[in-house]
Amino acid sequence: MEPLRRRALIDATISAIGERGSLDVTMSEIAGRAGVSSALAHHYFGAKDELLQATMRHLLAELNADARQALATARSPRERVSAVIAINFSDKQFQPETIAAWLAFYVEAQKSQALRRLLRIYARRLHSNLMSGLSALVTGAEAERAAEAIAALIDGLYIRRALKDGTPNAASAIAIVEDYVAGMLGEPRSRESN
Amino acid sequence: MEPLRRRALIDATISAIGERGSLDVTMSEIAGRAGVSSALAHHYFGAKDELLQATMRHLLAELNADARQALATARSPRERVSAVIAINFSDKQFQPETIAAWLAFYVEAQKSQALRRLLRIYARRLHSNLMSGLSALVTGAEAERAAEAIAALIDGLYIRRALKDGTPNAASAIAIVEDYVAGMLGEPRSRESN
DNA sequence: TTTTTAATTGACCGGTCAATCAATAAAAAA
DNA sequence: TTTTTTATTGATTGACCGGTCAATTAAAAA
Numbered sequence: 001m002e003p004l005r006r007r008a009l010i011d012a013t014i015s016a017i018g019e020r021g022s023l024d025v026t027m028s029e030i031a032g033r034a035g036v037s038s039a040l041a042h043h044y045f046g047a048k049d050e051l052l053q054a055t056m057r058h059l060l061a062e063l064n065a066d067a068r069q070a071l072a073t074a075r076s077p078r079e080r081v082s083a084v085i086a087i088n089f090s091d092k093q094f095q096p097e098t099i100a101a102w103l104a105f106y107v108e109a110q111k112s113q114a115l116r117r118l119l120r121i122y123a124r125r126l127h128s129n130l131m132s133g134l135s136a137l138v139t140g141a142e143a144e145r146a147a148e149a150i151a152a153l154i155d156g157l158y159i160r161r162a163l164k165d166g167t168p169n170a171a172s173a174i175a176i177v178e179d180y181v182a183g184m185l186g187e188p189r190s191r192e193s194n
Numbered sequence: 195m196e197p198l199r200r201r202a203l204i205d206a207t208i209s210a211i212g213e214r215g216s217l218d219v220t221m222s223e224i225a226g227r228a229g230v231s232s233a234l235a236h237h238y239f240g241a242k243d244e245l246l247q248a249t250m251r252h253l254l255a256e257l258n259a260d261a262r263q264a265l266a267t268a269r270s271p272r273e274r275v276s277a278v279i280a281i282n283f284s285d286k287q288f289q290p291e292t293i294a295a296w297l298a299f300y301v302e303a304q305k306s307q308a309l310r311r312l313l314r315i316y317a318r319r320l321h322s323n324l325m326s327g328l329s330a331l332v333t334g335a336e337a338e339r340a341a342e343a344i345a346a347l348i349d350g351l352y353i354r355r356a357l358k359d360g361t362p363n364a365a366s367a368i369a370i371v372e373d374y375v376a377g378m379l380g381e382p383r384s385r386e387s388n
Numbered sequence: 389t390t391t392t393t394a395a396t397t398g399a400c401c402g403g404t405c406a407a408t409c410a411a412t413a414a415a416a417a418a
Numbered sequence: 419t420t421t422t423t424t425a426t427t428g429a430t431t432g433a434c435c436g437g438t439c440a441a442t443t444a445a446a447a448a
Contacts, residue, residue, distance in 0.1 A: 001395075001445090021304030026435065037397050042437060044395095100304065107301050110215030110294065110356055119357060149370045153343065156350025162304055163313060176343045183377035195415090195425070221406065231427050236407060238425095 002044065006054070008034040009041055013055040018097020021162070022104045023052060049114070056105050056118050063093060063122070067129055078185075080133030081150075084126070085177045088154050089170040094161070096168065103162050126151050137185060146184050153177050196238065200248070202228040203235055207249040212291020215356070217246060217298045243308070250299050250312050257287060257316070261323055272379075274327030275344075278320070279371045282348050283364040288355070290362065297356050300349075320345050331379060340378050347371050 012033035016025040027048055031038040045051040070083040087093065109115040127147050134143035157173045182188070206227035210219040221232040221242055228235070239245040264277040281287065303309040321341050328337035351367045376382070 005395085022301050027437085028435085036395095038436085039397055039438080040395075046437095048436065103301055103304075106353060106357070107216050107297055110297075116357065123354075123357075145370060145373065149347065149374065152347055152350030152354055152370065154350070155353055156346030156348070159300060159349055159353060160317075160346055163300070163310065163317075176339060176346065179339065180343060180374055180377070183374070199425085220404085230425095232406085233408080233427055234425075240407095242406065 005034070005036065005040070006044055009036070009044065009051065010055045010058050013051060014059070014097055014101050017055075017104050018095075018100045021100050023108050027051075049112070052105075052108070053114050053118070055101070056115060059098065059101060059105075060118055060122055063087070064125060066090060066092065067125065071129065071132070074133075077133040077136035081130060081137070081181055082178065084129045084133065085150065085154070085174060085181070088126075088158075089168075089174050091170070094168045094170045094173070099158055099162050099168065103159055106159075123151070126154070142184075146181070149180065150177060153180060199228070199230065199234070200238055203230070203238060203245065204249045204252050207245060208253070208291055208295050211249075211298050212289075212294045215294050215298070217302050221245075243306070246299075246302070247308050247312070249295070250309060253292065253295060253299075254312055254316055257281070258319060260284060260286065261319065265323065265326070268327075271327040271330035275324060275331070275375055276327075276372065278323045278327065279344065279348070279368060279375070282320075282352075283362075283368050285364070288362045288364045288367070293352055293356050293362065297353055300353075317345070320348070336378075340375070343374065344371060347374060 009030065012030050013025075015033055016030050017023060027038040027041050030051070031041045034041070041051060045054060066087050067084065070087050071080055074080040074083045105115055106119065109119040130147040130150055131143060134146050137143070138146065154177065157176065161168050161173070203224065206224045207219075209227055210224050211217060221235050224245070225232040225235040235245060239248060260281050261278065264281045265274055268274040268277045299309055300313065303313040324341040324344055325337060328340050331337070332340065348371065351370065355362050355367070
């Protein structure tokens with residue numbers, strides 16, 4: 001029962017954050033979405049901060065699992081790079097409420113040591129996943145810089161998407177990042193794309 | 195007296211947001227930093243929201259003024275692009291508290307119509323400034339996509355910087371964006387840079 | 389069946405915050 | 419000088435929130 005309740009509360013947290021656009025959500029709101037009382041949320045997670053951390057950990061774990069799976073099927077360094085990019089814009093990840101949650105956690109991580117640590121894990125994983133492909137394609141320093149740029153592009157496209165309505169356009173975002181990669185590698189680029 | 199007080203309160207708002215990393219700051223804190231009471235802050239700006247909006251308007255106006263000035267001295271389309279990039283990472287703009295304030299406003303804009311409108315102005319200006327250079331360098335559709343990518347890069351580098359300590363490294367950020375532009379334009383790139 | 393543990397919640401509490409208000413002082417206008 | 423306007427603030431208020439607590443119910447263990 002406890003695992004079910006915990007998961008329900010975490011999902012409710014993401015949903016509430018997604019709707020509010022920030023961590024400015026009450027325990028009452030979250031608990032209500034999960035169909036329980038706020039006291040139960042406290043019972044399972046303790047302080048609100050703990051619930052937020054657990055939620056972010058969950059997002060991180062999901063992203064990581066997706067990345068690992070995608071990388072497992074990549075057959076070349078170039079495919080690894082594309083796999084990393086694609087995962088961040090997958091249907092599962094590039095959702096309005098997940099986007100909003102990441103952004104909200106990003107802000108909070110500035111001042112919360114615990115969340116900052118988690119975000120560092122995210123950043124390090126993204127970096128090493130990109131490097132696992134890039135370092136076999138270009139020189140060391142260039143790979144480092146490319147990884148930094150790709151990561152910044154991904155983050156930038158995420159926050160820009162947070163301000164738009166409707167369904168996220170993953171294909172467009174991926175194309176922009178892939179364009180950068182193609183240009184960096186000297187690959188022919190899709191000048192005319194649909 | 196009123197203009198002085200208003201400006202002091204706006205500066206205090208940026209300072210408080212910069213330190214807190216979010217809009218989670220009290221009127222008392224802001225007023226205290228400006229050396230007045232919170233009642234005076236209300237007197238001049240009304241609700242807290244109004245003060246936040248005025249602050250964001252101020253940031254936007256400053257960025258816009260800087261951009262106009264820089265663009266006025268650009269002598270070619272290519273220089274215009276570089277000028278736009280450089281302004282966003284100028285000593286004046288690329289400051290920890292300004293970075294934090296922009297990020298905080300970005301988040302809040304998701305749910306505040308007023309702030310959203312202001313952020314749209316930011317986005318539109320950035321876009322048209324970039325296009326004023328790009329459209330003379332590459333085809334229409336490509337210019338559009340490049341403008342989108344550059345803007346995303348700028349935003350991405352901003353939020354990533356928000357999570358780092360110490361003095362912001364503008365040169366490094368500019369280099370990453372310029373790298374992208376150079377690659378896109380088929381210019382020789384600085385493979386070895388200091 | 390009884391006892392122990394887990395799950396659950398409405399009521400409650402103290403603290404915080406935005407915003408108001410009455411009063412006072414200072415500055416400007418008449 | 420008097421009146422009007424501007425500037426200022428300490429005190430206050432109601433709303434809201436995270437978190438606790440006692441009591442009850444349900445499930446598991448003995």
